[in-house]
Amino acid sequence: MNRTIVISQILVIEQAPGWLVAALNHAIIAGVLLIGGAITMMLQVWVERRLIARMQDRLGPNRVGPEGILQSIADGIKMFTKEDIIPRAADRWVHLLAPIVALAPIAMMLAVLPWGRGLVAVDLEVGVLYIAAVSSISGVGLMMAGWGSRNTFALLGAMRSIAQLIAYEIPLIIALLGIVLLTGGMSLARMPELQAGIPLFGSSIPGAPDLGLGWFIFTPVGLLGGIIFFICALAEGERTPFDIPEADSEIVAGYMTEYSGMKFAVFYIAQYLLNFALAVLSAVVFLGGWQGPGVAWLADAGLGAAASLLSLLWLLLKAWGLFMLMVVIRAAVPRLRVDQLMSFAWKYLLPLALVNVASAALWVGLTEWSSIEWGNLLPVDGLAPWQRIGVAALVTAVINLGATRWVLRINRAPAAAPVVVPA
Amino acid sequence: MLDAYAFIGVFFIAALVFPLVPLIAAWRLRPQRSTPIKRDTYECGLEVTGGTRVQFKVQYYMYALAFVIFDVEVVFLYPWAVAYGQLGLFALVAMSVFIIILVFGLVYEWKKGALEWA
Numbered sequence: 001m002n003r004t005i006v007i008s009q010i011l012v013i014e015q016a017p018g019w020l021v022a023a024l025n026h027a028i029i030a031g032v033l034l035i036g037g038a039i040t041m042m043l044q045v046w047v048e049r050r051l052i053a054r055m056q057d058r059l060g061p062n063r064v065g066p067e068g069i070l071q072s073i074a075d076g077i078k079m080f081t082k083e084d085i086i087p088r089a090a091d092r093w094v095h096l097l098a099p100i101v102a103l104a105p106i107a108m109m110l111a112v113l114p115w116g117r118g119l120v121a122v123d124l125e126v127g128v129l130y131i132a133a134v135s136s137i138s139g140v141g142l143m144m145a146g147w148g149s150r151n152t153f154a155l156l157g158a159m160r161s162i163a164q165l166i167a168y169e170i171p172l173i174i175a176l177l178g179i180v181l182l183t184g185g186m187s188l189a190r191m192p193e194l195q196a197g198i199p200l201f202g203s204s205i206p207g208a209p210d211l212g213l214g215w216f217i218f219t220p221v222g223l224l225g226g227i228i229f230f231i232c233a234l235a236e237g238e239r240t241p242f243d244i245p246e247a248d249s250e251i252v253a254g255y256m257t258e259y260s261g262m263k264f265a266v267f268y269i270a271q272y273l274l275n276f277a278l279a280v281l282s283a284v285v286f287l288g289g290w291q292g293p294g295v296a297w298l299a300d301a302g303l304g305a306a307a308s309l310l311s312l313l314w315l316l317l318k319a320w321g322l323f324m325l326m327v328v329i330r331a332a333v334p335r336l337r338v339d340q341l342m343s344f345a346w347k348y349l350l351p352l353a354l355v356n357v358a359s360a361a362l363w364v365g366l367t368e369w370s371s372i373e374w375g376n377l378l379p380v381d382g383l384a385p386w387q388r389i390g391v392a393a394l395v396t397a398v399i400n401l402g403a404t405r406w407v408l409r410i411n412r413a414p415a416a417a418p419v420v421v422p423a
Numbered sequence: 424m425l426d427a428y429a430f431i432g433v434f435f436i437a438a439l440v441f442p443l444v445p446l447i448a449a450w451r452l453r454p455q456r457s458t459p460i461k462r463d464t465y466e467c468g469l470e471v472t473g474g475t476r477v478q479f480k481v482q483y484y485m486y487a488l489a490f491v492i493f494d495v496e497v498v499f500l501y502p503w504a505v506a507y508g509q510l511g512l513f514a515l516v517a518m519s520v521f522i523i524i525l526v527f528g529l530v531y532e533w534k535k536g537a538l539e540w541a
Contacts, residue, residue, distance in 0.1 A: 022426065022429065023429075023433055026429065026430045026433035026434070027433055027437065029430070030430075030433055030434045030437035030438075031437065033434075034437055034438070034441050038441075079445075079449065080445070080448060080449045080452045080453065081449075081452055081453055081454070082449075082453060083453055083454050083455065083456065083457075084449070084450070084453060084455075085457070085461050085462065086462065087462055087463065087464045087465070088459075088462040088463065088464070089464050089475070090464075099442060099446070100439070100442045100443065100446070103438075103441065103442040104435075104438040104439050104441065104442060105438070107437075107438035107441050107442075108431075108434060108435060108438045111430065111431060111434040121430065121434075122427045122430040122431065122434075123427065124427055124431070125427075128501075129501060130431075132497075150464065150475045151464050151465055151466075151475060152475050152477055153465070155475065155476070155477065156477070159479055159483060162483075163483050163486055163487075166486065166487065166490040166494075167486060167490070169490075169494070170490065170493045170494065170497070173497050174497065174500075177497070177500055177501065177504050180501065180504040180505065181504045181507055184504075184505060184507065184508040185505060186501065186505060252465065252467070257465055258464070258465055261449060261453060262445050262446050262448075262449035262450075262453075263446065265445065266442045266445065266446065269442075270442075338540060339539075339540030342482075342486065342538070342540050343538065343539075343540070346486075346489065346533075346538045347533070347538060350493070350529070351529070354522065354526065357500070357504075357522075358519075358522075361507065361515055361518075364507060364508060365512075365515065368508060369511060369512075
């Protein structure tokens with residue numbers, strides 16, 4: 001942050017009051033993040049259209065600029081010139097405010113995400129809680145859109161989207177809870193720092209090289225949590241197979257039915273920005289964030305700036321990889337039915353997420369506690385840290401695998417009654 | 424610490440400006456030629472019949488109730504998770520009891536059919 005203080009001191013007069021300098025610093029960082037978000041969103045739309053087209057044996061947009069990369073800018077210019085049609089029956093103010101209420105909270109998610117080694121806008125102690133709190137406000141905007149439009153399709157879409165958002169928010173937050181247990185803190189900026197070292201064992205083996213691969217996804221707790229989190233992220237971002245709220249073949253465009261022009265585009269931006277923020281969040285919490293081979297070596301060699309740049313590239317690589325996975329899933333999987341959607345959240349993901357929290361609690365107990373807490377019940381007390389991690393991995397892997405099999409079994413549909421052919 | 428929240432405050436204002444900029448720019452740029460037909464409620468090209476405020480399945484309400492219960496549970500679980508490393512075995516036992524009570528609630532809902540979309 002010190003570097004930006006210098007920048008804003010050049011910009012303002014030297015005798016400017018301290019709060020003004022601080023506010024200007026903050027505003028510059030916020031502006032960089034939001035403009036970056038807007039550019040990312042345009043790239044996302046282009047990547048998605050090209051990738052989907054490739055999977056459907058088409059070419060996709062390839063005329064505007066090299067390989068069609070400027071297509072989103074052309075679309076943006078078109079959006080600016082489109083007439084804004086507000087239905088006579090609609091509530092004008094709610095109709096106008098809905099896209100703002102939908103986009104602003106999602107933009108606020110970008111504030112706490114760590115983008116690279118030392119590249120953190122703000123290290124909030126309650127980062128995970130902040131993300132959970134802020135991201136759920138956006139649902140209010142969707143409900144406002146559906147209600148304010150005074151259109152049955154819009155209202156149906158809004159009700160569906162609220163039901164879906166709240167159903168998948170619970171397993172999403174509980175999946176994060178498992179990782180909060182492992183790290184003992186809610187700060188998102190610290191999470192990548194704790195994922196250094198080698199797969200599964202992290203930095204617990206003395207003398208092992210720091211590959212930057214101690215990602216939580218390589219532990220049984222992180223693997224199950226990461227899968228649950230990613231599925232919930234698909235649902236929260238309303239990606240196919242969870243695009244029921246705007247199923248175009250059923251309810252036109254859901255809550256966006258009565259929107260045109262720039263207001264529609266703002267909903268669109270909100271959705272893509274949410275997808276990207278959730279991809280970054282998945283990468284930070286489960287895939288090591290900016291950790292990757294080479295970052296620690298560059299930092300040890302005294303090349304701090306190069307290490308930061310490499311770490312930023314690692315994070316963007318992971319986030320874009322996850323986004324492309326979302327696109328491929330969209331091309332490959334059909335839409336769920338609403339009853340399947342609900343039972344998947346409440347009957348599969350929620351029990352699994354709760355079991356995963358128990359696994360995480362056991363993991364911490366087996367790897368970190370000494371026998372003072374456990375009396376003589378703890379047989380792993382004398383082992384080296386990496387041996388204890390091995391034991392914990394084995395135990396939690398058995399628990400999580402067993403729980404997955406159990407959840408699949410209790411949810412198995414009863415065998416269909418034999419069809420009796422009348423004689 | 425306070426500086427962190429000052430940043431969140433500035434970011435909040437910036438996040439509000441973020442959707443406002445394109446909306447205001449489009450408001451200045453776009454044509455405004457409204458006609459009564461254009462401002463009809465969308466209904467696949469037909470005239471709208473019947474009210475907009477349709478009735479919804481009671482199931483939405485049941486899911487909302489379950490959501491409130493588990494969301495409050497999460498509020499209790501997060502501080503526990505942060506302090507867990509220092510609290511030791513007592514924290515594990517206490518929270519196990521809490522979670523088991525809630526799991527009983529979930530099982531009860533499940534058996535009662537409150538989680539069915541029927």
